Amino acid sequence: MNAKVELYGWEVSPYTAKVDAYFHFKGIPFNKIYPNAYTLARKIQPAVGKMIMPVVYINGKKPIQDSTIIIDHFEQQNPTRAAIPASPKQRIAAQLIELYSDEWLPMAALHYRWNYPENYNFIIGEFGSNALPYFPKFIQNKVAKTFAGKMSGYLPILGITSNTEQALEQHVEALLSLLNTHFAQHRYLLGDQPCLADFSLYGPLYAHLHRDPAPKDLVAKHRNVLTWIERVQGNTSTENNTLPDNDQIPDTLIPILSHMTQSHMPLLQQTIDAIQQWAKEKHTGDKVPQRLGDATLSIEGKQETRYNLSYGYWMLQRIQETYQTVSEENKPPVDEFITQLNGFSLLKEPLHNHVMLKNCRLYLS
Template sequence: MTLPRAGRTTAGMTKPVTLWGLPHSLYTGRARSYLRKQRIAYVERPPTDPEFASRVMPTIGRAIIPVVELADGTIIQDTVDIIDHFEREGTAQGPVPHPACPADARLLALAHLFELYAVDGLTRHAMHYRWSYLGEQEAFLRHAFATGSDASRAEATMGRMHSYLPMLGVDAATIPAIEESYHELLAALDAHFAVYQFLLGASPSIADYAMFGPLFAHLGRDPVPLAIMQREAPHVFRWVERMHAPDLDSVDYPTPAPEFPDDEVPETLAPLLAQIGRELIPDLTDRLTFLRDYVAQHQPKAGDPVTDRPHRRVIGTVETSFRDVAYTGGVQPYTFFLWQRLIDAGRHPEARALFAKHDLTAFIDIDLPIRVERRDQIEVWG
């Protein structure tokens, strides 16, 4: 069904969309950045507002942010669905001014690779630096989590978030590898952003919005990782500022801005792609083995929810590794939803050639035993 353009009412007047979210929320930051860059008028409201429980939660079936509510009452949950909607339907004024999905098949596949890495990789870094250093930044975090709430609810939410660390593979054994990875990532990103304003050229793509989530809300806002970023990677910090600005904020780059060459991605992306491959391929290989066994055992039916309750994120645990350090992590079907988007984009011959050149074919040269899709605000088996 084609949805009406956001912000257009039956009287022809425009009305801001509502962004249900919070300042310190990783995924809210991703959605907020997109709305700002596309000049989509919005009003941000916290999920503690009584209307969220009375009107929004009955539609999405769980307490989760961000959620975008259009002028006609249409509700869209999940940043992928939010961005896909506006990319497809445009705004009240017409097409979005800065399309986030590259037309170039190679860049589109890379964008989906960064999208997958941001969730399956950088969420670990973000959660580690937020909660493993709680003592050093407790006042800041308590203030953040009390936004739109109170101290007791903030305490409960913080405790729940902290409990997710083992599922994400954050423990005494992996923490040194996670911190090594963060410093390596900052160095590679800083070299790239010294030349290019955004990950894939002169305007932001879904790659930038995906990576912005963890690199803003946690790593570029919480005191401990923010200090590291400002000290070691000033170009990355400027990119974080740029992504949160309502325009392209490219005053520190030449005009016209440099574009990617027609026949290849720039050399500055090579270290980033190598790091993504090293960190994700072993993990995803183990998760794929788990999924194959799960499908063979449970025989899920197309259209069924991936979990028995909408708020549950995992369907089991897997023995895997991060940078050669073993850990036991939770298996989230959402990972396969994002991976399938990458596989679909990677079928293009030009994308396949690029991925082969950078030893990334393991990401696209496979078939998942079952698709994971988004329907009615939740993940379902495809």
């Protein structure tokens, strides 16, 4: 008997889009539920620690939060047609794209959503109709504006100011151009079969950069990227291809990965340093602060101060665990791959502290 799977999340949520695409690839039957404000406050928050999405309920009583944890759970339960590559280079590449898509690209997504006035009425409408679906429009809008104020308030916290906005857009345009070149030759990121990398990147590209009204045609002008979005959005459960043999990485993916690491790794190095310093007098089970002081964000030569957020450390730790499982005999090609990517050599440096994720928070473990 199949379990009853319910996915709670909104269409504007990139992490919900990520899980949605994954479920379709795996052929996992599920019901998609758009949680209203009452459900978020009275069901989701008590169960997982905060009002957040996506959350998956299994048979109505086993909530799972965090898109990465959700995918891990269903991969263990449904190992057929694995979404997470088994071979080390391909697995590291997929996890790296997930890290960037979940932790770095949201800066761009928030910038475009909240710094382009043309998006405001659209987003207010989306927030209002989801949060209060049976209320009059004027009440929906009033409540939605409170949500909007909170979300747009994250911009300076993340280092997105007038000093970095143009550089951030240059970074995104370069990313889309590299992706467009890649998808002219390959159906998906790692080849001709979708995997974790595709679902992760699809989340912010679809739910924010493509779906929001402005800038008009930001994604659509890159025809191959748009075709890939439509492909991932479709019925990928019928895809019967495989990833490249012998742990090969497509040549056109290397510049994309390097573009990601060049901007993201310096920020993560500051997180590593901050956690190492903070943990000196801490113990197993201690809660890791969500913010560990400030960090310097560098984008295309521009710099800005932002919060040094700890969550990315946990995701990097997962990639390093993949690296550490590689035998010494098989490490040379993996090391060669890592050194091709700007700044990614930090992966080879052991992390001094281990953390675990529980109810939306990190703890020393």
